[in-house]
Amino acid sequence: MLSVRHLIDTTSLTADDITQILDTARSFAEINARKGIKKVPALRGRTIVNLFLEPSTRTRSSFELAEKRLSADTLNMGGSTSSVVKGESLADTIQTIDAMNVDMFVVRARLAGTPQKITENTDAIVINAGDGKHQHPTQAMLDLFTIREHFGQLDGLKVAIVGDLAHSRVCGSLAPALKTMGADVTLVGPPTFLVDDPSYYKCPQTSDFDSVIPEMDVVYMLRVQLERMEGAAIPSKREYNRLYGLDLRRERNMKDNAIICHPGPMNRGMEINTEVADCARSRILDQVTAGVATRMAEMYLLLGGDNDGISN
Amino acid sequence: MNNPKPKATIMDDVAMRRAVTRIAHEILEHNEGADSVDLVGIVSRGVPLADILSREIAEIEGKRPSVGKLDISFYRDDISRSIAPVLHATNIPFDINNRNIVLVDDVLYTGRTVRSALDALMDFGRPRTVQLAVMIDRGHRELPIRADFVGKNVPSSHSEDVRVHLKEIDGDNSVTIWDKAAMPAKGGNR
Structure with a gap:
């Protein structure tokens, strides 16, 4: 389990956190290299929203593949198709998506600090996929x-x-x-x-x-x-x-x-x-290649480790 | 707790070796030889057990079945409760299609580990049959799963834990019963 609830910056990560992510990624790298089915049911039934407010091809496709290989359900929202363009505030956009009970936001933004801001408007877990000149x-x-x-x-x-x-x-x-x-x-x-x-x-x-x-x-x-x-x-x-x-x-x-x-x-x-x-x-x-495996590890560790109260 | 001790030792090294020899014979009888059989151990203690079984079969039949290992961490139905801290890579270095695969694990309990292992195994292909060999069957199944080959049936209560110790991991071969309250921390994960 990681010491952080969200992945916003690397300055909050301990050496243990990083080692855990890299070790877990190794197992996912093995799955990604399989000849058979490159997919595990680890995040079945979890919903992840990819909120990309700034253009991105490689990071976005890497996240999408990582999510699919973990069997998560995904929703893609882009800059030009979202209501942010229609004048809705970011907080309103987040609260609206949040009301549909999603588990995670993956956020790419032009403005530094956007992912941190989003954590204040949702119960879901947030991963920073690059914010301005701040962190990636x-x-x-x-x-x-x-x-x-x-x-x-x-x-x-x-x-x-x-x-x-x-x-x-x-x-x-x-x-x-x-x-x-x-x-x-x-x-x-x-x-x-x-x-x-x-x-x-x-x-x-x-x-x-x-x-x-x-x-x-x-x-x-x-x-x-x-x-x-x-x-x-x-x-x-x-x-x-x-x-x-x-x-x-x-x-x-x-x-x-x-x-x-x-x-x-x-x-x-x-x-x-x-x-x-x-x-x-x-x-x-x-x-x-490592991008898909490490992102799988981050999502797996963040979504797996944070639901102590839920029983099944 | 000082020097935690098990309630009872129910199998020693000799008893475990006899059980392995018998299971090896049963696997050969059931599959009419070793030609069509491969073994897949479930991480962590199923892996050395599968190795031992494979050597035993080789001694009887002269042909050694391949051994793979399967990590089921990502196939569990309870990651929200207990995230696996130690991850081991899956490695099945042979084609499982049309083979008779014997899954090997140390203890059969609720059946959920085996359920996950079946899911994980099917991602590698379509075996002709999948059979299950365990050292201990302790009952309390929560799913319709049974073992084909059993070292020893051990009726146990939920408040107890049954542990299989293997030379390769724990330094000795034995099976012990513990009161859950008096238990030391587990090495490896099951």
Whole structure:
């Protein structure tokens, strides 16, 4: 059983919580790799609402598959089809769905804090599927799973998170989760992308990518989020690629056993070059595979562990 | 509680070995040999039991049945009450289609574990038959399920617990009866 009722951020998770999610995900990974029926009845009769107030393809399909493989009933609500567009307040939308007795909300939102707000308007359990520049905890769990599968453990690993740190909810969830599990995190990015308050992550920050590469076990490339920039400065795609993009020259300086991760979707030729994205070190597709298993584990643990009063 | 002790030891190592030998013979008799038989142990104590049975069958027949293991955590009908803390992977490394599958578990009680195991097993294919072998049948069924092969029938009360200890997990082979109130924590999950 997890120590939290909702999955809103990774800063609230203990090392035990994270280990439990990753261990449970391992069993689900086995189910997902089956030749026979890739489905278990664990969440039969539970209703999960996917409330995606911001466009998303991979996270949404990963959640949908995870829900289906757990035999949950699902309801998909998107930004353009929901009454939020008609002027209904978010609280009213949530209370309306809640009145239909659903068990869980999976929430993707443009505004940071939306999932937390939703917990105040429902008895259902809430999973944050990415809120603004704040957090993306389910992404962090699939990243940790992928890294742990390769190295066997997380404690003591050196991880560089590279790119648009200031705008990145992926970094916002991944850095604290890695720290909780005992990894050493270094944040790398151009000065304009560094985090204003370095003490928040308790991680060293640098703009000198080349000097840190040879020490790292994991090089985690963030996507440059052109849609979240709001005027932030990068001189040009070409210059960004030259200074902070992962190309073959940098890949050759990595440790023998080191791996490359990226949350996707990739801007090939910008933060990562094609020949590197598809090289043997790349775990980018393993991350996608891990996403379904880790999300199954999160939903299973959150929905299974919270109904002490119900008897059957 | 200091040094919790069982109420009684109802089977020792020798008795358990005799029971396994007899069950192995019964499985062979029932299925007319070992050719069509595979064993699937239910996690956790069904797995070493299935291994022992498989070795025993090999000694009698010269052919060793394959052994798989089945974790039923995700097939239970009570996850809202008792979420399984320790998860073990399912591994059935052979084709169960058209085979005679013997499910193996340590104790048969309410029948709910076996019900879940049947569901889980069917997701891997369509066996010709599914049979059930248990070391202990302690009664109190809540579902229409019975065992085909039984080591020992042990009439018990709800306030008691029957535990099968196996060398592979617990360090010794024995079957004991406990008062639930005086019981130490369980290793592994059933």
